[in-house]
Amino acid sequence: MQAPLRRFSLFLALAAALLTFIALPTFPAQAAEVLLSQGKPATSSSTEGPFSARSAVDGDLGTRWSSAFADPQWIQIDLGASAGISRVVLNWEAAHGTAFRIEVSSDAERWTVVHQTTAGTGGTQNLAVSGNGRYVRMYGTQRATAYGYSLWEFQVYGTGGDPIQAPPLPSDPANPPRLVWSDEFDGAAGGKPGSAKWRADPGTGPNNELENYTDHRNAALDGAGHLVMEARKEVTAGSSCPRDPLSGSTTCQYTSARMNTGATFQFTYGRVEARIKVPKGNGLWPAFWMMGGDFLTGRPWPYNGEIDIMEILGKDVKTAYSTVHAPAYNGGGGIGAPYTLPGNEDFSDDFHTWVADWNSKGITYSLDGRTVLTLDKEQVEQTRGPWIFDHPHYLILNLAVGGDWPGPTDANTPFPARMLVDHVRVYQ
Numbered sequence: 001m002q003a004p005l006r007r008f009s010l011f012l013a014l015a016a017a018l019l020t021f022i023a024l025p026t027f028p029a030q031a032a033e034v035l036l037s038q039g040k041p042a043t044s045s046s047t048e049g050p051f052s053a054r055s056a057v058d059g060d061l062g063t064r065w066s067s068a069f070a071d072p073q074w075i076q077i078d079l080g081a082s083a084g085i086s087r088v089v090l091n092w093e094a095a096h097g098t099a100f101r102i103e104v105s106s107d108a109e110r111w112t113v114v115h116q117t118t119a120g121t122g123g124t125q126n127l128a129v130s131g132n133g134r135y136v137r138m139y140g141t142q143r144a145t146a147y148g149y150s151l152w153e154f155q156v157y158g159t160g161g162d163p164i165q166a167p168p169l170p171s172d173p174a175n176p177p178r179l180v181w182s183d184e185f186d187g188a189a190g191g192k193p194g195s196a197k198w199r200a201d202p203g204t205g206p207n208n209e210l211e212n213y214t215d216h217r218n219a220a221l222d223g224a225g226h227l228v229m230e231a232r233k234e235v236t237a238g239s240s241c242p243r244d245p246l247s248g249s250t251t252c253q254y255t256s257a258r259m260n261t262g263a264t265f266q267f268t269y270g271r272v273e274a275r276i277k278v279p280k281g282n283g284l285w286p287a288f289w290m291m292g293g294d295f296l297t298g299r300p301w302p303y304n305g306e307i308d309i310m311e312i313l314g315k316d317v318k319t320a321y322s323t324v325h326a327p328a329y330n331g332g333g334g335i336g337a338p339y340t341l342p343g344n345e346d347f348s349d350d351f352h353t354w355v356a357d358w359n360s361k362g363i364t365y366s367l368d369g370r371t372v373l374t375l376d377k378e379q380v381e382q383t384r385g386p387w388i389f390d391h392p393h394y395l396i397l398n399l400a401v402g403g404d405w406p407g408p409t410d411a412n413t414p415f416p417a418r419m420l421v422d423h424v425r426v427y428q
Contacts, residue, residue, distance in 0.1 A: 085129055173428045258399075301330075308322060353369070
């Protein structure tokens with residue numbers, strides 16, 4: 001039995017040696033899916049108003065495509081080259097499709113269905129699909145509302161194609177963040193806010209407000225490290241002021257202060273902080289907030305995005321508000337919350353520190369170190385609509401008088417009324 005065993009052992013050794021010289025086959029790693037549709041040509045069966053098909057592939061969640069108010073309707077994207085399509089994301093406006101198909105084609109004539117439903121939910125629909133082609137379209141056959149089909153974004157993911165790389169988001173603030181901009185309002189009494197940081201924003205306010213904002217005449221340092229923004233009862237003329245029904249003249253009954261950093265400092269993401277003491281009185285409306293920088297280049301509100309860090313109504317100085325406004329949620333439908341001080345204290349009795357920690361995942365608001373509101377970007381997009389705040393914003397301080405929300409002044413409203421700002425800081 002020894003000889004056969006030796007021969008078998010020799011055979012095993014030779015087999016092992018042979019395997020070391022045989023190259024085992026290797027397989028390429030599966031390519032990761034990428035966004036294929038951004039910036040690509042898009043066409044549609046119809047367009048309602050200025051909301052063209054290209055607005056659904058521009059990567060801008062503040063713009064949208066809308067169709068005529070009829071069925072069926074479609075929107076299609078030319079990916080530029082054949083692609084393997086693995087996922088389609090439909091970010092619907094309120095006017096969404098309940099019955100629709102996702103189709104692919106190599107020639108924009110013969111279409112293959114890769115997804116279909118008669119129970120579309122609207123909102124953001126993330127659809128796993130499998131297909132190949134150069135063209136992708138959403139073909140809607142039943143609308144959820146009397147309006148047309150409307151998409152903030154129509155995104156196609158997969159491999160191949162001819163993708164245009166989307167610009168990366170800015171970096172989130174470091175932990176701990178570093179101070180990048182501040183104003184401590186140090187200086188002699190009567191001095192004006194520094195023009196290298198703040199610019200006056202004269203004119204009348206929106207929302208049927210009663211004040212006329214002056215060119216820094218109502219804002220000055222107090223010599224004790226504070227900025228004083230003062231609302232006064234004084235008549236001034238202005239083209240946007242209310243018209244007197246008797247004389248026909250346009251006059252404002254109050255003056256006040258509003259200023260911003262739009263021309264001097266804009267930023268994306270950061271820890272934004274201000275320490276403020278607010279005034280009390282019916283009709284007063286102090287605020288610390290941010291506006292999307294593209295508002296200054298002609299993009300209308302609310303498509304630019306607004307982040308309100310602090311608003312208080314002088315008629316209820318025990319409640320403060322933090323809110324965001326976007327195309328899908330704005331005005332009275334903005335996303336935010338009211339909150340109070342411990343023990344239901346009065347905000348006008350002392351200074352308080354408001355903070356907005358803003359990054360690529362959302363915004364966390366805090367008051368005197370206590371979290372009062374958290375807005376999660378992903379949750380907002382799933383439940384309310386697109387998050388449009390991932391771009392430069394600028395700072396605004398103002399003290400409004402009257403308007404739709406705070407209501408009118410009365411005989412007990414104190415004038416001059418003063419909003420005091422101890423500091424404003426931005427960390428990144």
